[in-house]
Amino acid sequence: MGSLPLDASLRPLDPEAFSGESRAVVNFLAEYYCDVEKYPSPGFFAYYPFNASAAGFAGEMLSVGLNVVPFVWAASPAAAELETIVVDWMGKLIGLPQRLLFSGGGGGVLQGSTCEAVVCTLAAARDRALAKLGHENIMKLVVYASDQTHVTIQKGARLVGIPPSNFRVIQTSASSGYGLTADAIRAAVDRHVANGLVPLYLCATVGTTGLGAVDPVRELGEEAQRHGMWLHVDAAYAGSAAICPEFEGYLDGAELADSHEAMNPHKWFLTNMDCCCLWVASPATFTAALSTDPEYLKNVGTNSTGKPAAIDYKDWQISLTRRFRAIKLWVVLRRYGAIGLRGYIHRHVAAAKRFERMVAEDERFEVVVPRKFLLVCFRLRERIAGDDTVDDLNRELLAAVNSSGRAFITHFVVDGKFVIRLAVAGAMTEMQHVMDAWALLQGKAEEVLRRHQL
Amino acid sequence: MGSLPLDASLRPLDPEAFSGESRAVVNFLAEYYCDVEKYPSPGFFAYYPFNASAAGFAGEMLSVGLNVVPFVWAASPAAAELETIVVDWMGKLIGLPQRLLFSGGGGGVLQGSTCEAVVCTLAAARDRALAKLGHENIMKLVVYASDQTHVTIQKGARLVGIPPSNFRVIQTSASSGYGLTADAIRAAVDRHVANGLVPLYLCATVGTTGLGAVDPVRELGEEAQRHGMWLHVDAAYAGSAAICPEFEGYLDGAELADSHEAMNPHKWFLTNMDCCCLWVASPATFTAALSTDPEYLKNVGTNSTGKPAAIDYKDWQISLTRRFRAIKLWVVLRRYGAIGLRGYIHRHVAAAKRFERMVAEDERFEVVVPRKFLLVCFRLRERIAGDDTVDDLNRELLAAVNSSGRAFITHFVVDGKFVIRLAVAGAMTEMQHVMDAWALLQGKAEEVLRRHQL
Numbered sequence: 001m002g003s004l005p006l007d008a009s010l011r012p013l014d015p016e017a018f019s020g021e022s023r024a025v026v027n028f029l030a031e032y033y034c035d036v037e038k039y040p041s042p043g044f045f046a047y048y049p050f051n052a053s054a055a056g057f058a059g060e061m062l063s064v065g066l067n068v069v070p071f072v073w074a075a076s077p078a079a080a081e082l083e084t085i086v087v088d089w090m091g092k093l094i095g096l097p098q099r100l101l102f103s104g105g106g107g108g109v110l111q112g113s114t115c116e117a118v119v120c121t122l123a124a125a126r127d128r129a130l131a132k133l134g135h136e137n138i139m140k141l142v143v144y145a146s147d148q149t150h151v152t153i154q155k156g157a158r159l160v161g162i163p164p165s166n167f168r169v170i171q172t173s174a175s176s177g178y179g180l181t182a183d184a185i186r187a188a189v190d191r192h193v194a195n196g197l198v199p200l201y202l203c204a205t206v207g208t209t210g211l212g213a214v215d216p217v218r219e220l221g222e223e224a225q226r227h228g229m230w231l232h233v234d235a236a237y238a239g240s241a242a243i244c245p246e247f248e249g250y251l252d253g254a255e256l257a258d259s260h261e262a263m264n265p266h267k268w269f270l271t272n273m274d275c276c277c278l279w280v281a282s283p284a285t286f287t288a289a290l291s292t293d294p295e296y297l298k299n300v301g302t303n304s305t306g307k308p309a310a311i312d313y314k315d316w317q318i319s320l321t322r323r324f325r326a327i328k329l330w331v332v333l334r335r336y337g338a339i340g341l342r343g344y345i346h347r348h349v350a351a352a353k354r355f356e357r358m359v360a361e362d363e364r365f366e367v368v369v370p371r372k373f374l375l376v377c378f379r380l381r382e383r384i385a386g387d388d389t390v391d392d393l394n395r396e397l398l399a400a401v402n403s404s405g406r407a408f409i410t411h412f413v414v415d416g417k418f419v420i421r422l423a424v425a426g427a428m429t430e431m432q433h434v435m436d437a438w439a440l441l442q443g444k445a446e447e448v449l450r451r452h453q454l
Numbered sequence: 455m456g457s458l459p460l461d462a463s464l465r466p467l468d469p470e471a472f473s474g475e476s477r478a479v480v481n482f483l484a485e486y487y488c489d490v491e492k493y494p495s496p497g498f499f500a501y502y503p504f505n506a507s508a509a510g511f512a513g514e515m516l517s518v519g520l521n522v523v524p525f526v527w528a529a530s531p532a533a534a535e536l537e538t539i540v541v542d543w544m545g546k547l548i549g550l551p552q553r554l555l556f557s558g559g560g561g562g563v564l565q566g567s568t569c570e571a572v573v574c575t576l577a578a579a580r581d582r583a584l585a586k587l588g589h590e591n592i593m594k595l596v597v598y599a600s601d602q603t604h605v606t607i608q609k610g611a612r613l614v615g616i617p618p619s620n621f622r623v624i625q626t627s628a629s630s631g632y633g634l635t636a637d638a639i640r641a642a643v644d645r646h647v648a649n650g651l652v653p654l655y656l657c658a659t660v661g662t663t664g665l666g667a668v669d670p671v672r673e674l675g676e677e678a679q680r681h682g683m684w685l686h687v688d689a690a691y692a693g694s695a696a697i698c699p700e701f702e703g704y705l706d707g708a709e710l711a712d713s714h715e716a717m718n719p720h721k722w723f724l725t726n727m728d729c730c731c732l733w734v735a736s737p738a739t740f741t742a743a744l745s746t747d748p749e750y751l752k753n754v755g756t757n758s759t760g761k762p763a764a765i766d767y768k769d770w771q772i773s774l775t776r777r778f779r780a781i782k783l784w785v786v787l788r789r790y791g792a793i794g795l796r797g798y799i800h801r802h803v804a805a806a807k808r809f810e811r812m813v814a815e816d817e818r819f820e821v822v823v824p825r826k827f828l829l830v831c832f833r834l835r836e837r838i839a840g841d842d843t844v845d846d847l848n849r850e851l852l853a854a855v856n857s858s859g860r861a862f863i864t865h866f867v868v869d870g871k872f873v874i875r876l877a878v879a880g881a882m883t884e885m886q887h888v889m890d891a892w893a894l895l896q897g898k899a900e901e902v903l904r905r906h907q908l
Contacts, residue, residue: 010794010801012507012724012881019484025512026480029519030473047529047751050775052521053466058479060518064726065483067506075501112566113773119573123613135617136593151748152774158743159577159772161615163589210749266775270466272518273777289612294605295664295867297501318613318772319567320606321504321720323727340464347464413749427466 029057033428042428043407045437048209048237048267048375049426055335056272059328068324072297073310076324080311083110083326090277090329093338094242094262097255100279108279109316110325114236114261116318117278118156118203121259124280124289125201125230126160133198141200142166142192146180146215148208150234157201166197178213178369178414180204182223189227199227204257206250207238210412210421211368212375214238214250221256230258236276237425238373239263241349244342247373257281268374268425270344271332275325283316291315348374351434352424358438364445368414374424377412380445383454391418393448400444407437483511487882496882497861499891502663502691502721502829503880509789510726513782522778526751527764530778534765537564537780544731544783547792548696548716551709554733562733563770564779568690568715570772571732572610572657575713578734578743579655579684580614587652595654596620596646600634600669602662604688611655620651632667632823632868634658636677643681653681658711660704661692664866664875665822666829668692668704675710684712690730691879692827693717695803698796701827711735722828722879724798725786729779737770745769802828805888806878812892818899822873830876831866834899837908845872847902854898861891 011017036042070079087108091101098104111117122143129141143157147169157167170188172178189199202224204215217233224231233254239262241247254260260279265271280286292315314320336344356371359378366381380397382390394411398420401407412419424434465471490496524533541562545555552558565571576597583595597611601623611621624642626632643653656678658669671687678685687708693716695701708714714733719725734740746769768774790798806828813819813832820835834851836844848865852874855861866873878888 010790010798012505012509012790012798013487013490014508015484015488018487018508018511019480021508021512022480022483022515023477025515025519026473026476029476029515030469032520033467033472034469036467050521050523051466052518054468054472054475055466057472057515057518058475061476061479061483061511061515064506064511064514064518065479066486067504067726069504069727113775115773115775119613119772126615135619138592138615139590151746151751155744155746159573159614161580161592165589272521273523274775290609292605292609295865297605318573318609319569321567321569321728336464336466344464344466411749 036428040405040408042426042430042433043437044426044429045422045424046408046410048423049429050266050273051268051270051425051427052272053270053332053336053427055332056270056328059331060272062327062331063324066324066327069321070324071314071320071322072312077310079324079326080313082330083313084311086110086326086329086333087277087279089333090265091262091279094239095248095251096260096262096279099255099281100257100260106279106281107283108277109313110329111276111278111317112274112323113276114150114234114264115152115156117261117276118152118232118234119159119318120278120286120290120316121230121232121261121280122156122160122162122201124286125258126162127289128230128285129198129200137198139163139166140196140198142168142197143201144168144170144185144188144199144229145203146170146172146205148172148178148180148210148213149203149205150209150236153203162200168192172213174369174415178208178211180215180220182216182219185220185223189223193227199229201230201232203232203234206233206235207373209237211377211414212238212372213369214372216253217251218253218256221253225256231256233257233260233262235260235262236264237267240265240268241345241373243338244345259286265329265332268345268348269332269341270336270427271329275329287315290317347431348424348429351429351431352376354431355422355424355434355438362442364449368417368419376422377419378422379417379419380449393452393454394418394420397441397444397448400448401440404440404444406440409437490882494859494862496880496884496887497891498880498883499876499878500862500864502877503883504720504727505722505724505879505881506726507724507786507790507881509786510724510782513785514726516781516785517778520778520781523775524778525768525774525776526766531764533778533780534767536784537767538562538765540564540780540783540787541731541733543787544719545716545733548693549702549705550714550716550733553709553735554711554714560733560735561737562731563767564783565730565732565771566728566777567730568604568688568718569606569610571715571730572606572686572688573613573772574732574740574744574770575684575686575715575734576610576614576616576655578740579712580616581743582684582739583652583654591652593617593620594650594652596622596651597654598622598624598639598642598656598683600624600626600659602626602632602634602664602667603657603659604663604690607657607688616654622646626667628823628869632662632665634669634674636670636673639674639677643677647681653683655684655686657686657688660687660689661827663691665831665868665873666692666826667823668826670707671705672707672710675707679710685710687711687714687716689714689716690718691721694719694722695799695827697792698799713740719783719786722799722802723786723795724790724881725783729783741769744771801885802878802883805883805885806830808885809876809878809888809892816896818903822868822871828878831873832876833871833873834902847906847908848872848874851895851898851902854902855894858894858898860894863891
């Protein structure tokens with residue numbers, strides 16, 4: 001067996017070692033959370049922060065510790081079946097229409113990220129179209145998004161082989177709050193169809209990354225139906241807010257969607273990375289693009305007849321292997337409950353609302369886009385100097401804030417303007433941290449303006 | 455703010471709650487591992503088992519608990535940089551050539567699964583080819599694999615838009631131990647080139663899923679170079695064995711690879727799900743197919759000039775978001791060390807070797823393919839009855855074993871024969887469990903043969 005010493009003593013899951021080493025890590029992490037105010041963590045207002053919670057952590061420990069892999073039903077029937085239950089719960093909680101739930105003929109899956117979900121839906125849309133048109137017509141397929149749509153749609157379209165020039169970006173403007181209008185889509189589609197192209201896929205976003213803008217799902221859905229396009233609704237961040245009745249309306253029209261990546265619980269739903277809910281109206285169409293059936297994976301689930309076959313979730317995603325994410329989301333839902341989770345969403349929205357008001361009340365600043373959820377987009381107002389100079393001042397302000405180490409905030413550019421975006425979604429972020437960030441911004445703004453004698 | 459009660463008291467990362475709840479889960483899992491012999495766990499010989507260990511679990515806890523997301527360098531510089539260090543360590547440990555390591559101009563990434571890695575490399579190969587040929591020639595691109603190659607290559611080729619009819623499967627046979635020969639590839643490529651097709655991508659597997667077969671990497675690499683094909687080496691399972699000098703030779707020729715998914719530490723390297731090492735020879739070619747640069751992600755890493763820019767790992771994978779997998783692999787490597795890990799590999803190989811010998815010594819059974827690593831492929835020998843009946847007997851034997859609940863073993867079909875495959879790779883699987891499985895198989899075989907009066 002080679003010349004190396006054989007370490008027969010290694011027992012990698014010895015319960016005593018497992019217990020001792022795991023407790024040491026728990027202690028280390030608990031101390032970290034205890035001292036977290038000494039670090040910049042709750043001052044993380046950049047991008048969209050990812051969530052964590054004691055329940056999310058406990059759920060992840062169960063997933064990792066039990067080490068089950070529900071890729072085919074037979075490999076872990078309980079894990080596969082819990083997933084179908086939990087995604088239906090989640091869909092009901094955000095008010096999705098029946099047709100996207102298992103109980104209504106659709107169904108959902110827990111994937112790792114929005115990007116994965118997008119690639120899967122694009123592949124399903126492509127294969128649905130090419131089954132009629134023939135594969136050679138892949139050159140004609142057009143994917144639509146707005147200039148505010150997340151870049152993942154462009155990356156996904158390219159990954160599934162859509163010619164890069166057929167990814168068409170529709171301009172939005174302040175007049176629609178940077179939402180994609182049905183009129184704009186219709187004009188583009190008509191032009192492309194006249195040129196022999198085939199409209200394939202339209203992404204409607206509820207809560208864009210840059211500005212938190214909302215596309216009108218129902219109007220876009222009707223437009224998509226008119227042209228036989230796949231409508232994908234991306235509410236990765238803001239979808240969590242739909243558990244609160246006052247935000248549910250933003251998902252109105254969801255019954256027109258072919259697929260709905262309605263939320264990432266790892267973003268704003270206290271579920272540690274990674275967990276992304278994707279629902280589809282037609283599981284058969286969806287899995288047609290993703291299923292494989294090699295001999296070594298045939299199992300009783302696959303072969304069952306009569307009743308609907310058990311779900312082999314490997315056919316609902318890119319990868320064969322997969323985590324037991326259902327247990328994590330289950331623990332979060334059971335531990336905090338709908339009321340606890342609504343309170344959590346409300347707390348962030350209230351803090352963002354207050355921040356927006358403070359910005360609006362300070363004449364040196366302006367709010368660039370009205371806030372809808374947790375994101376406030378603002379900047380130092382144009383003063384004496386021209387626009388270029390205002391952008392420079394805002395860049396300088398943001399750099400000063402970030403280099404203080406007391407907050408981390410990122411930016412966006414819209415209509416050529418440099419905009420500061422503050423996202424209130426960290427699991428540990430409370431009103432006081434937002435107040436501190438505002439005081440920090442005000443102080444640094446004063447320094448910057450003084451430096452420029454403004 | 456709506457009509458629901460605002461639960462301002464929810465502190466999702468309260469250190470006391472975190473600590474108490476996490477300890478409860480640790481206790482639960484430690485008890486589970488204590489009692490594991492009461493469950494069928496260490497009798498899991500199906501598929502290729504996934505690994506777990508106290509160190510892998512601790513590493514995952516750190517990744518999840520610290521909740522950092524190294525998708526762009528700026529979001530977590532330490533996490534991004536640790537990843538480049540750890541993948542280089544791992545590459546050196548399995549003896550990869552310099553040109554696949556960062557230290558030699560290539561580089562690596564930790565992804566979630568083989569399937570992700572395959573999709574990324576296929577997209578990179580496709581875009582490299584279409585940059586010269588024009589996108590309309592996507593219809594001409596051909597992807598090659600053997601009839602033993604994992605189905606993920608076929609799924610990946612389809613996902614990136616290669617016409618399904620251009621995925622070409624080359625037959626293997628017992629004479630080459632079910633390895634793909636250079637002669638067979640050459641014959642197919644010559645025929646396709648004569649027909650105006652363009653050879654794109656060739657997958658060489660070290661340790662196939664069904665039979666543990668090995669393709670000759672060097673010969674296939676030379677063939678790929680001759681036709682300008684992308685050579686991908688898939689050693690997802692058996693790559694771990696290359697940390698032992700006696701197995702390193704199977705990766706000979708790796709310097710001819712464009713990409714090398716040389717191992718999944720979550721398979722046979724004591725690293726809990728998920729962790730897949732992928733190395734590429736040309737990071738620039740690879741990331742050209744995967745990079746995005748939206749305004750909201752521009753950061754100091756992205757913009758750095760002079761020295762090589764810091765790595766934004768979002769451009770090395772499908773998804774934008776990603777886990778801090780480097781800390782997990784780092785803990786495993788530091789906790790068990792090369793010697794401990796070699797001992798672990800040796801232990802499984804020794805048990806598989808012993809099992810193979812016992813099968814060979816029982817005249818009722820035959821070994822179907824000589825074992826190379828941890829997988830033994832065997833079956834009840836043909837006796838009086840014809841081949842069909844022998845397959846039925848083996849099917850009956852496998853069903854009897856699995857329904858006992860004392861072991862879980864899966865099957866494969868090669869040259870029309872039903873084969874039982876026993877994979878020794880569970881983290882808790884020791885010699886005794888393999889002996890027990892053999893006794894169980896012998897007992898059930900006796901029952902089956904008696905039932906058929908053989």
